[in-house]
Amino acid sequence: MKVKICGVTTPADARLAVDLGADFIGLNFYRPSPRWIDVDEAAHIRRRVGDRARTVGIFVDPTREELETIDRKVGLDYIQFSGDESPELVAEFSDRAIRVRRVGGAATPAAIPDEDCLAIRDDCSAIWDDCWAVLIDRAHDRLYGGSGESWDYAAAADLVRTPDGEREPRRVFIAGGVRPGNVAAVAAAVPGAYAVDTCSGVEAAPGRKDRAKLERLFANLRAGAAR
Numbered sequence: 001m002k003v004k005i006c007g008v009t010t011p012a013d014a015r016l017a018v019d020l021g022a023d024f025i026g027l028n029f030y031r032p033s034p035r036w037i038d039v040d041e042a043a044h045i046r047r048r049v050g051d052r053a054r055t056v057g058i059f060v061d062p063t064r065e066e067l068e069t070i071d072r073k074v075g076l077d078y079i080q081f082s083g084d085e086s087p088e089l090v091a092e093f094s095d096r097a098i099r100v101r102r103v104g105g106a107a108t109p110a111a112i113p114d115e116d117c118l119a120i121r122d123d124c125s126a127i128w129d130d131c132w133a134v135l136i137d138r139a140h141d142r143l144y145g146g147s148g149e150s151w152d153y154a155a156a157a158d159l160v161r162t163p164d165g166e167r168e169p170r171r172v173f174i175a176g177g178v179r180p181g182n183v184a185a186v187a188a189a190v191p192g193a194y195a196v197d198t199c200s201g202v203e204a205a206p207g208r209k210d211r212a213k214l215e216r217l218f219a220n221l222r223a224g225a226a227r
Contacts, residue, residue: 184224
């Protein structure tokens with residue numbers, strides 16, 4: 001299982017995360033967020049990361065011009081759409097788009113909007129037509145991510161399973177309340193999930209990662225996989 005460390009704001013934190021085994025580094029371009037990052041600093045982090053990990057730009061309802069400008073200046077590998085972006089905009093980046101969908105605490109199928117074709121059932125695969133991956137997070141009344149609130153991760157297991165006839169596995173990122181103490185359980189609850197995504201769970205403060213928490217996260221994930 002791959003790991004995405006989100007809300008990275010400094011080259012030092014990016015380097016630490018990559019040294020420990022992060023596959024994806026999330027850079028937040030949503031200005032109201034405490035983890036917002038300046039484009040120039042993001043580009044610096046991108047250069048420092050190099051090809052050791054993939055960078056993901058986090059956006060919430062950006063204009064097309066804003067998105068394209070940041071994408072070009074930073075050299076992002078993937079684009080994460082965390083707001084209410086139109087399907088047309090997401091489709092323009094379909095080969096590297098990560099589409100966020102949120103669930104309530106129970107994560108029942110009814111909690112995931114049917115209009116987006118993301119009900120948890122085996123015959124629903126259309127959402128992958130216009131994006132590279134889907135990220136499932138816990139719904140929050142104010143925040144677009146980084147709330148640190150957990151949910152019933154096992155409810156996403158059916159979403160991960162690839163229906164007969166699909167050649168490529170579905171890429172599903174599991175986010176929301178992932179931290180060192182539960183990362184192994186999260187991975188076990190959703191067999192086949194592509195990646196876990198954590199932000200506040202490995203922070204000392206918003207936008208500042210905690211070395212000890214990061215080390216425990218990777219150690220616990222590896223220990224769980226070895227069982």
